[in-house]
Structure formats: structure tokens, C-alpha cells
Amino acid sequence: MSDDIVLKVEDLHKNYGNVTVLKGVSFEVRRGETKIICGPSGSGKSTLLRCLNLITRPDKGRIWLEREEITNRNININKVRQKIGFVFQEFNLFNHLTALRNVSVGLEVVKKMNKDEARKIALEMLKKVGLEEHAHKYPAELSGGQKQRVAIARALAMNPAIIFYDEPTSALDPQLIGEVLEVMKALAREKVTSIVVTHEMGFALSVGDEMLFMYDGKIIERGIPQEVIQNPRCEEARRFFQRINELYVGKRR
């Protein structure tokens, strides 16, 4: 496996009781790449991300992060997760901490950095997402878009090898989606390696390097976003993108 590959996934399976959610998923993410994953709800996208940072244990299959097999039972899960940033659909900011502390707490507690240094980095990260003026505010005092930008800063501060975004704009009001996507686009252009589960086709088209279309626990179509969105080969993908198209573009007509 070359140095260029940050994440490699091989034949991932996951069952919940009788329900098989992942039925053999394989792909690779190169350094600097922005990988888009889309697909109808229930297709296994979120489960896939949770398996990738081992919040959920896959039943079968192997995952390598920077050449280290993380599905190996002897590995320190907490060390692995430090290298993976995770941005949740519901933000999940720590409610009792200010924006600044939300970003610095991981550096202080997990990376054992001293307070001053951690806060300096945290402030830099908040600046990067355009929120340094809101550093002292608590999550309840921020808008949804601001919360998600703090969450992105929190993930970035840990200097991860890769960032996972799990439908980062799905819980936002339409007028707040733009500010979050702008930050994500800027990061993608800076070649921050990421996997983005999203239905924002504009985002996928502008910065996505490859798009994976998931259906029923499998990746059934993959390619550069423009190809996948505009000329999907399989019927399921065609129907899916048609519906998205109607929803977003149809209204504008």
C-alpha cells in the first residue's frame, strides 16, 4: 500500500441482528482527496462512517489508516480516533463548553497539550472557520451553521489524517447551509483529505474527486461526480439523482 493512500477499506460487512446493513464495501481514499458518498436513506452510509472510526465494530472486512490495520483487535482505538476527524449531522458540540473550549478540549485532554498552547491552536481554528469573535459563546448561543463550523474546527484542531462528514448540512435551515459548505470547500481546496456523506450535489460537483453511490449496503456506482450524477449507469442511481434533481433544480425552474 503506497504512502499516497490514507484510508483503505476492504470488503466491509455489518449486520444488526438479522438486518445486513453493509454487504461488502471496498474503496480507497488518496491523500488530499475529497470522496463523496451518497445514496438513499438506509443504504448504509452512516453505518459505513461509524464502522470506519470503529464507533461501530464491523463484522467482517479490514480497514487500514495510513498503512496501519485498524481492524486489528490489538490496536488502541482511542489512538486511531485521534487521527480521524468526525463531523456529525447533529453537530454534537459539548453543551457545557464555550466554542473555544469545544475546540481545545481534545487537545488538552487527549493530546495532553498545555492549556495556553491548546487555546492558541483552538483560536486559530475558529479563525479559519470565521468564528473567532464567537469563541466565548456556548453552543446554545450559536446558530446551527455556526455550531457546525465550530464542530469542523474541533475536528481540524486534532490535525487528523482524514475528516469524515456525516450529512453535515442535513440538520440546517436552508439559509445556513451555504456558510458550512463554504468552509468545507475551502478545506477541500487546501487538500484536507475527507469523506463526505452528503446530498449537496453542488458541493460534490465543485470539490468532489470521486463519488460513491451506495444502495442496499453496497457501492453500486462510482466515478467522478459529474459522470455519476449526470450519466448514472444503473437504474437505482438514475432514479435517486432524478429525485434530487427535481427537489433542488425543479423548484428553480
Next chain:
Amino acid sequence: MSFWESFISYLLQGWVATLEILAISIPLSILLGLSLAVARVYGNWLISLIAGGFVALLRGLPLVVTLLIVFFALPKLGIYFSPFWAAVIAFIMCSGAYQSEYVRGAIRSIDVGQSLAAQALGMTKIQEVIYIILPQAFRRALPGITNEIIYLILYSSLAYLVGVQELFSIAKHFNSLQFRPIEIFSTTALIYAFMATIATLFFRKLENKLKIPGLETI
């Protein structure tokens, strides 16, 4: 010496003993409450079972019975405590057991996303509990804990049963000598009411100090 002079000087001695009992049992009961709750929610099945059994037992016994067991029954097993420490231990166990239920409920009320985010940062379970879960749960449990502390202040008077010379026992004793129950017991009552009021004000202040927007008691 007039009645009031000797009464007040005796009573003050008792009050000091009561304050000593409370100064030890209030912080330790809070610590026990937090520990029991964490053990029940996050412990493996054995630790959780032991903590749960302890809480069920202590909540199932009248405090008087707990106190008498600690003072009279444990010595038969070779465990001896002075009256003061027997009372303190019984109070800590009883109050801690009740408080743990408030904390446990508060921990359960914290959104699972908080835990997921902590894990995603690479925190260990212990770091997650200390830095993320407990600071939020404690704030939510605080009104309930305050309630238990006020109970504790009032039922510290039960220490008289094992012979601790605390506020109530002094009052009772003095009354048997002088038989002026109205003066003696109403003064004693005022002191308990005073302590309860101070505790209420203190914990209300603490609640305000710890208040965070969006984290108000639900």
C-alpha cells in the same frame, strides 16, 4: 448563671458537633453519590450490580436502622466505630444512595451525541465521563442533590440515638433537666431552620454560578 446563658452555651457546643458531622458528611455524600451513579451506568455488570445493590439496600432501610446497624451490629463482626463516626458513616451512605439516583437520572438524560463526539475525539471512557458527561450531569442533578443535603442537615439529629452530643441531643438533655420545652425546642428548631436556609441559599448560588445557557435543568 441564668437559664438562657447556660442553655445557649450548652447548645453552642452541640451545634459545633452537628456542624462537624455535616462538614464531613455533606462533601463525602456528594462524592459517594457521584461514584455510585458512575459505577451503575458505566461499570461492568459486577460493579454495576454491587453499586445497584448498595443503593437498593440503603434506600430500603429506615435511616435509624442503618445507624443502629453501623453502631451496634458491626462491632459484633469486629468493626468498631465511635458514636461520631458511626453517625457520619450512616449519613454518608444513606444520603449518597439517594443522591446517586438523581445523578444517574441526569447522566441518562445526556444526549448520546455527547458521548459519540467525545469518542470521536479519541477520549477514553474515563476522560469522557470526567470531562464531558459529569460536568453536565452534575448541573442537572444539583437541585435534587440540594434537596438531599437539606434532608441530611435535618436528619443529622438522629445521631443522638447513638450518643453523639450534637445539637438535638443537647437540647433533649437540657430539657430533661430544666423542663422548659417551648424555649428549648423552639430555639433548637430555629437553628435547624437557619442551617437549612443557609444551605438552600448556598446551593442556589452555586447553581447560578454553574449556570450555562442551554443547560438549564430540563
